[in-house]
Amino acid sequence: MFVLQAQGLTKIYGSRGQVATRAVDNLSLEVERGEFLGIMGPSGSGKTTLLNLLATIDQPTAGTVIIEGRNTATLRNDELALFRRRRLGFIFQDYNLLDSLTIRENIALPLVLDRRPPAAIRARVEEVARQLGLTGILDKYPYEVSGGQQQRTAAARAIVHEPAIVLADEPTGNLDSRSARDLMEVLTLLNQNGATIVMVTHDPFAASFCRRILFIRDGRIYSELRRGESRPAFFQRILDALALIGGETDESVAVGGA
Amino acid sequence: MSLWQLAARNLWRSRRRYLAYVASAATAVMIYFLHSALIYHPDVQGGVPDSAAAFVARGLKAANVVIAVFSFGSLLVANAAFVHSRVKEFGLLSLMGLSRTQLLTLILVEGLLIGGVALAGGLAAGLLFLRLFFLAISALFPLQEPIPVYAGPRVWGHTILVFGAIFLVVSVASLRAVVMKNPVQLLRARRQPKAYPTFSRWQAALGLTLCLGGYAWAAVPRPMVVIVGVVPVTVMVTVGTYLLMRAGLVAALAWLRRRERIFYRPGPFLTVSHLAYKIQENYRALGTVAVTLAVILTAMGTGLSTYVVFVQAAVDNTPMAIQLVLPSESDAAAAAARVEAVLEKHGVAGLTYRKLTTRTGKLGENAVTLAPYSLYATIERPRGETLPPVKPGEAILIHPYIPPGGTRPEGPKAAELTVGEERIPLQVWDDMGGRLLNPLPADYTLVLDDSTFAALVERTPAAERLHLALWTGPGWKGRAMEQALKELGPYFFRTYFTGSGPLPFSAKLDAYLGAASALGTVLFIGLFISLVFFAAAFSQIYFRLFTEIEDDRRYFQRLGQLGMSQKELKRLALGQAAVIFSVPFVVGVVHSTFAMQALSTLMMRSVLHYGWMVAAAYLVLYGVAFAGTAQLYWRSLRPGLVLRGA
Ligand SMILES: Nc1ncnc2c1ncn2[C@@H]1O[C@H](COP(=O)(O)OP(=O)(O)OP(=O)(O)O)[C@@H](O)[C@H]1O
Numbered sequence: 001m002f003v004l005q006a007q008g009l010t011k012i013y014g015s016r017g018q019v020a021t022r023a024v025d026n027l028s029l030e031v032e033r034g035e036f037l038g039i040m041g042p043s044g045s046g047k048t049t050l051l052n053l054l055a056t057i058d059q060p061t062a063g064t065v066i067i068e069g070r071n072t073a074t075l076r077n078d079e080l081a082l083f084r085r086r087r088l089g090f091i092f093q094d095y096n097l098l099d100s101l102t103i104r105e106n107i108a109l110p111l112v113l114d115r116r117p118p119a120a121i122r123a124r125v126e127e128v129a130r131q132l133g134l135t136g137i138l139d140k141y142p143y144e145v146s147g148g149q150q151q152r153t154a155a156a157r158a159i160v161h162e163p164a165i166v167l168a169d170e171p172t173g174n175l176d177s178r179s180a181r182d183l184m185e186v187l188t189l190l191n192q193n194g195a196t197i198v199m200v201t202h203d204p205f206a207a208s209f210c211r212r213i214l215f216i217r218d219g220r221i222y223s224e225l226r227r228g229e230s231r232p233a234f235f236q237r238i239l240d241a242l243a244l245i246g247g248e249t250d251e252s253v254a255v256g257g258a
Numbered sequence: 259m260s261l262w263q264l265a266a267r268n269l270w271r272s273r274r275r276y277l278a279y280v281a282s283a284a285t286a287v288m289i290y291f292l293h294s295a296l297i298y299h300p301d302v303q304g305g306v307p308d309s310a311a312a313f314v315a316r317g318l319k320a321a322n323v324v325i326a327v328f329s330f331g332s333l334l335v336a337n338a339a340f341v342h343s344r345v346k347e348f349g350l351l352s353l354m355g356l357s358r359t360q361l362l363t364l365i366l367v368e369g370l371l372i373g374g375v376a377l378a379g380g381l382a383a384g385l386l387f388l389r390l391f392f393l394a395i396s397a398l399f400p401l402q403e404p405i406p407v408y409a410g411p412r413v414w415g416h417t418i419l420v421f422g423a424i425f426l427v428v429s430v431a432s433l434r435a436v437v438m439k440n441p442v443q444l445l446r447a448r449r450q451p452k453a454y455p456t457f458s459r460w461q462a463a464l465g466l467t468l469c470l471g472g473y474a475w476a477a478v479p480r481p482m483v484v485i486v487g488v489v490p491v492t493v494m495v496t497v498g499t500y501l502l503m504r505a506g507l508v509a510a511l512a513w514l515r516r517r518e519r520i521f522y523r524p525g526p527f528l529t530v531s532h533l534a535y536k537i538q539e540n541y542r543a544l545g546t547v548a549v550t551l552a553v554i555l556t557a558m559g560t561g562l563s564t565y566v567v568f569v570q571a572a573v574d575n576t577p578m579a580i581q582l583v584l585p586s587e588s589d590a591a592a593a594a595a596r597v598e599a600v601l602e603k604h605g606v607a608g609l610t611y612r613k614l615t616t617r618t619g620k621l622g623e624n625a626v627t628l629a630p631y632s633l634y635a636t637i638e639r640p641r642g643e644t645l646p647p648v649k650p651g652e653a654i655l656i657h658p659y660i661p662p663g664g665t666r667p668e669g670p671k672a673a674e675l676t677v678g679e680e681r682i683p684l685q686v687w688d689d690m691g692g693r694l695l696n697p698l699p700a701d702y703t704l705v706l707d708d709s710t711f712a713a714l715v716e717r718t719p720a721a722e723r724l725h726l727a728l729w730t731g732p733g734w735k736g737r738a739m740e741q742a743l744k745e746l747g748p749y750f751f752r753t754y755f756t757g758s759g760p761l762p763f764s765a766k767l768d769a770y771l772g773a774a775s776a777l778g779t780v781l782f783i784g785l786f787i788s789l790v791f792f793a794a795a796f797s798q799i800y801f802r803l804f805t806e807i808e809d810d811r812r813y814f815q816r817l818g819q820l821g822m823s824q825k826e827l828k829r830l831a832l833g834q835a836a837v838i839f840s841v842p843f844v845v846g847v848v849h850s851t852f853a854m855q856a857l858s859t860l861m862m863r864s865v866l867h868y869g870w871m872v873a874a875a876y877l878v879l880y881g882v883a884f885a886g887t888a889q890l891y892w893r894s895l896r897p898g899l900v901l902r903g904a
Pocket residue numbers: 013014021022023041042043044045046047048049050093
């Protein structure tokens with residue numbers, strides 16, 4: 001069964017006389033329950049926009065998003081909010097941490113919104129913080145910690161409530177290779193426990209943890225790769241595919257391909 | 259695009275932010291205009307110098323000076339804050355090629371445009387309320403005839419000149435924020451993520467100590483202590499308020515934050531953390547507003563208490579609806595007939611006529627007017643109980659003032675009454691239940707048993723007798739009585755007043771109206787000034803709220819993306835705004851409560867409830883203003899929240 005379906009999704013930015021951008025152009029995709037899907041593509045190809053549409057925090061110009069069998073266009077506002085809160089974890093490209101909350105409180109936010117008991121919240125936050133190496137900075141504020149730590153905080157917040165679907169927008173963009181590996185292992189574990197993961201990335205190494213990768217260009221699906229063999233071999237095929245697709249990904253390969 | 263267009267467009271874009279500022283400036287203009295209309299009114303300028311209207315006009319003149327000075331100060335602060343909040347925008351403009359001169363002109367033009375709008379709005383509102391204002395003046399004060407509505411060129415000229423100058427100076431002064439800086443410095447003013455406010459325990463403790471110390475001082479039940487404390491307590495509490503608004507609030511919120519059971523729920527979690535985060539930039543405004551509100555509430559509470567207490571005292575002091583004091587028996591008879599005729603002509607009912615022929619004497623130090631027990635027993639008095647009948651050799655001494663503590667009778671004490679050459683030993687009870695008669699030169703009243711009294715008066719030579727005609731009863735009030743008094747008072751003064759000796763004519767209603775109009779004037783003027791202060795205070799928090807709206811929008815947007823529904827966001831946003839607005843109000847009410855407690859000590863009776871009444875009235879006003887602001891705030895916030903369908 002498909003946990004996430006997009007049919008004919010289109011998002012056009014810029015109206016009123018300006019040149020319109022088709023950030024996502026008549027795109028359809030299906031994600032199975034328990035899948036670990038990667039999305040790659042050049043900068044500006046519409047990845048973030050697509051993820052936002054899937055997360056229902058943006059409204060498509062045309063097309064439908066179906067989550068767990070329900071068309072999101074027919075859901076009420078508060079039903080959508082509840083869905084985002086309970087079932088969804090989102091790692092934002094720009095982290096989206098709240099400046100007024102400590103790292104601990106930022107991570108705890110989804111649990112608090114879900115009215116979990118304080119003791120359970122504390123235990124769970126500390127567990128996730130340990131997995132992502134955040135234990136030492138829990139009582140600092142976002143502006144007091146590094147970009148990578150902020151990114152890991154965003155990741156911790158996205159998985160703390162063990163959501164059914166995790167949407168991750170470049171979760172390793174600011175991490176060194178060790179932290180990146182740690183995060184990918186956490187996501188993999190989550191995936192093995194049943195969560196569906198959709199991850200946008202420029203980083204072939206991170207992408208090699210996925211089971212399937214969609215390549216996007218100009219808002220459309222360009223090609224698809226499935227992982228069958230070992231991860232190193234998959235990593236090579238990703239590099240080949242990226243070379244083929246061209247665009248700005250070349251430099252990100254140089255940066256992130258370590 | 260010309261600078262004027264650019265300026266107008268800038269203002270229009272942030273019109274909601276400027277709204278409260280313009281509204282409060284316009285309120286000041288309006289009230290200044292209305293006051294001027296009375297001050298320069300031809301009837302007042304050329305009219306009777308000591309008429310009620312002239313009296314009010316003098317007060318309004320002083321009020322106008324206060325309003326002008328206060329407006330100048332608060333507009334100066336507010337305008338500087340506006341320019342400061344837009345420094346980054348100005349930096350961008352200068353990077354885009356606006357020269358320094360152009361930039362300064364732009365800021366100046368914006369300031370003048372705002373000033374112009376406020377001035378025009380204030381004058382328009384003034385014109386709108388002009389008729390109502392004159393109606394109120396005529397209704398509140400006993401004037402011979404209503405003052406006609408007036409707003410001559412001097413009124414306009416004066417208002418425009420004064421506020422034009424204020425707006426000009428304020429706009430020029432606001433250039434300071436920009437004039438000495440280059441574009442890079444301007445851009446650097448861009449907001450970084452704010453540092454979370456750290457707080458010092460020491461400051462919180464000091465703030466608390468200062469406030470509590472001030473409260474304790476104000477609550478000491480000794481008038482001398484209170485009087486000495488007025489200035490130091492005001493300073494202590496003001497400084498304490500600012501300290502508490504920062505360190506105290508941060509400490510309180512930090513404490514809440516450690517209480518997991520309270521804190522780990524959606525509302526408290528987000529509200530407490532967000533308020534703590536915002537305190538650094540808001541505590542000054544909160545402190546100022548709290549102190550201003552405390553001043554307003556205390557001033558109005560004092561005005562109201564004074565009004566009620568003194569009007570009551572005037573009424574208590576004049577128990578007789580009408581009291582005539584006449585030189586001879588025949589005069590008294592004729593006068594009584596005349597009064598009865600005039601009362602009947604005007605249709606006054608509910609008064610009983612009593613005749614009293616008496617004399618004065620001395621009881622120890624006190625000059626007393628004698629009265630028979632039968633009169634004492636049948637006349638209603640302000641307070642206290644009528645004492646039981648006196649036998650020969652006994653008497654009741656009625657004191658002219660009611661002591662604040664109570665009206666308990668005391669006695670008997672031995673005393674000696676001197677009338678003419680006679681000395682009469684008496685056992686005297688004290689009665690502190692208020693006057694029996696309207697004020698007389700012999701101000702105490704000594705009540706004797708009827709036969710002793712009659713015998714004493716009988717032995718008095720005709721020249722020493724006093725002839726009183728008295729009217730008592732519930733009919734002392736009302737329109738008809740007022741008309742009758744207008745006819746009677748001047749006649750009796752003309753006919754019988756000799757320049758010394760007892761007043762030939764006195765009436766309760768006259769005493770009441772005299773006190774009410776003099777104190778009412780003070781209250782009326784105070785009310786108008788307080789409205790200007792109130793508007794300025796409110797606009798301060800309003801401005802803080804709208805200055806941070808971009809940050810707030812980003813904040814709520816993120817929460818929306820994390821799964822809070824529109825409804826929850828609205829509740830959260832309005833709840834946070836409500837907390838920000840209510841903190842200074844609550845602090846202001848607490849401050850003013852202690853001030854009213856001190857006033858109670860000075861007035862020797864509790865006036866706390868007048869303080870509550872004033873606070874309740876301002877709460878309604880504040881609540882209405884907040885409700886409007888909250889709607890506007892949410893309407894400004896909502897479009898940016900990228901949610902479904904947005
Ligand atoms: N709010 C917006 N308004 C107008 N255009 C936008 C907006 N957001 C994105 N775009 C445009 O839509 C296109 C896709 O943007 P998107 O952010 O989805 O790219 P992306 O694939 O995530 O890029 P990157 O890898 O750099 O994050 C871009 O051309 C971008 O300029």
